[in-house]
Each structure stands twice: as structure tokens, then as C-alpha cells.
Amino acid sequence: MTPWLAIGAVALISFAFKAVGPAVLGDRELPPRARSVIALLAPALLAAFVVVNVVGAGWRDLDPTMVAGLAAVPALRLCRAPLPVAILGAVVVTALLRLVTG
Template sequence: MPVRARSVIALVPPALLAGFIVTDIAGPGWSALDLTLLAGLATVLVLRRYRAPMPVTLLGAVAVTALLRLCTS
């Protein structure tokens, strides 16, 4: 694959993740703000800061969010 195509493809997962997070957090008028999602987002930021691979980052964010939801329910 050309370098340009690989660079564009590499940007797809972070863009999708950001879109999912904003859509889920914002929801209809920010009326249903979910703090567990914010914790998951913070996990993504920390893991990406330490250059964790994207699959590890996604699994980490999902795990943190799920565990927090389990503990608060």
C-alpha cells in the first residue's frame, strides 16, 4: 500500500473512537452524562500517552468503563 493510504488508514480507529465517545457522552443535549465514560476516555488518553497499541487502548477503556459500571450498579 502507498504510504499516503497507510497514513489515512492509521487515522481511522482514533477518529471512530472519538466519534463514538462524543456521540455517547453528548447524547441528546448532554442530559445523560455518564461519568464512567469519562473515566474510559481518561484511560484512553493515558494509554495513548504511553504509546500503547490501539487494540490494547480500546480494551483498556472498555474494561475500565465496564468495571466502573459494575461497581456503581
């Protein structure tokens, strides 16, 4: 339940920033550096939530097969595979490793 509360809190904070930003800044635009940092916050937080859910608190629930499957996604994306193919590849890698390791 706690990760869902954190995700909800991040969504509310993000909404608040987006609502307050135009009121505070008016017609001025943020500098390009600030815009790039803000654009990267959501993916970084999502990645952190995924890592925490995969490895567990204190890395006690670490499942190497799932970590290998997750590592397959960026590898396939670097090979220019579409996102659905990369996700399917992660599932296949995880399933094969679990089959092999028993």
C-alpha cells in the same frame, strides 16, 4: 439516524473536496499550514461525533463511567500502548466502574 446522516454528509463533502482540489489547483501544492489543517479536520469531526453520542443532546445522557473509559484511551496512548490495548483498557475501565457503582 441523524448522526449517520451527518457522517455520510461529511464523507461526501470530504470526497468532493478531494475530487475538486486537483482540478482547481492543478499541479500546485497547498501551503503546509493549509495541509495540516485539512489533515486534522476528519479526526476533529470524528471526536465531535463521539462526544455528542456519548453525552447526548444537551448533556442529558451523560454517563460518567463511559467518559472515564474514553479518558483511559488517550492516557494509555500517552504511555505508548498500542491502539487495540488502549481500546481494551477503556472497556475494562468502563466495566469495572459500572461494576463498582452498581
